[in-house]
Amino acid sequence: MAAIVTTAMSAVGLLRRSKLAMAGAGMFLVLLLVGAAAPSMISASIVRDVHFEGKLMPPDARxxxxxxxxxxxxxxxVLLAANLDLSASIAIVAVATVIGVVLGALAGFVPRLDQPLMRITDIFLSVPNLVLAMAIAAVLGRSIGNLSIALVFVWWPIYCRLMRGQVLSEREKPYVKALAVLGVGRWRTIFRHVIPNAIFPVIARAPADVGLVLITMAALSYIGFGPGPYVPEWGSLIASGQAYIFQAPWLVIFPGAAIFLTSLSLNLIGDWARDAFDPRLRS
Structure with a gap:
């Protein structure tokens, strides 16, 4: 626990010293707040209301x-899509992280579970991310929930393998052997001691993965695996606007800019997280 507190304090100090990380965190916080407030500020009926007399109007004061x-x-x-894309991306990485961390810790600490779990992980990792997500989403059907499930299946093996490697290193340390001598149970050792000390590389990876999940989700929505036509999503907005890219380029520019800015902010946060939490860089 002391190591966690020390690392967290060091990370906060590093964040304050890094202008790029502060800019990324500020940008992402603004996007997150705007996305969270969008459903309460904007009527959901706007998605279904059709006004052909005002179609393809260029940006103006109204x-x-x-x-x-x-x-x-x-x-x-775009604001309603921000709510969907950001919440879904964060939830996907959070669920994939929990699954990967737990299974990776079990694989690294319980020898009889190592081989079965790693073979399952290898099967998932042997298929390109986008292809695997497309296959799962096609089987489950078109919806944001099914797309999220597909992306969880893509990402959990990455965290599982990462966590397993950390636990294999952690279990050889003297404190783990001392806990065994003192009679501390295996499960208590794993969840109370090993995981908290081995999880830092996972934390370091997660912010950048949120951005990568966001881009992957937008790409899948763009090619037709995302939510339906009446659910605002950045990739779907770009797909529907591409037919008018020369007549009304703003239909593509603004959703694309939202994806770019969100991804940029998350990558800046990810660089800070790697510097702050990756033990190889901290040492």
């Missing part, structure tokens, strides 16, 4: 991002 081919306010659509 419609900051212009309107789409159905006459819907693109600014509102």
């Amino acid at each position: 419609h900051w991002f212009g309107t789409d081919d159905y006459g819907r306010d693109l600014f509102s659509m």
Whole structure:
């Protein structure tokens, strides 16, 4: 526990000293707050309302991002999509992390579970991420929930293998052997001592993975594996706007800019997290 507190304090100090990390954290916080507030500020009916007389209007004082081919306010659509994309990306990485950490810790600490779990992990990792996600999403059907499940299946093996390697190193340390001599149970040792000390590389990886999940989810939505047409999502907005890219380029520019800025902020946070939490860099 002392190591966790010390590392957290060091990470906060490093964040304050890094202007890029502070900029990334500030940018992501703004995007997160805007996305969280969007459903309460914008009526859900805007997604289904059609105003053909006002379609493909360029950005102006009334419609900051212009309107789409159905006459819907693109600014509102992008904000509603921010809520969906950010919450889904964070949830996907959180669930994949929990599954991967628990299974990786068991594989690294319980020898009889190591081979079965690693073979399952190898099967998942042998298939390219996008191909695996497409296959699972195609089987489950088109919805944001099914797409999220598909991406969890893609990401948990990565965290499982990472955590296993850390636990294999951690279990050889003197304190683990001392706990065994003192009669501390295996499960208590794993969950109370080994995982908290081995989890730092996982924490270091997670922020950048949120950005990568966001891009992957947008790509899958772009090619038709995302939510339905009445669910705002950045990839889907780009897909629907590509037919008008020369006539109304703002339909692609603004959702694309949202993806870029979010990914940029998460990568800046990820660089800070690696410097702060990766033991190889901290040493």
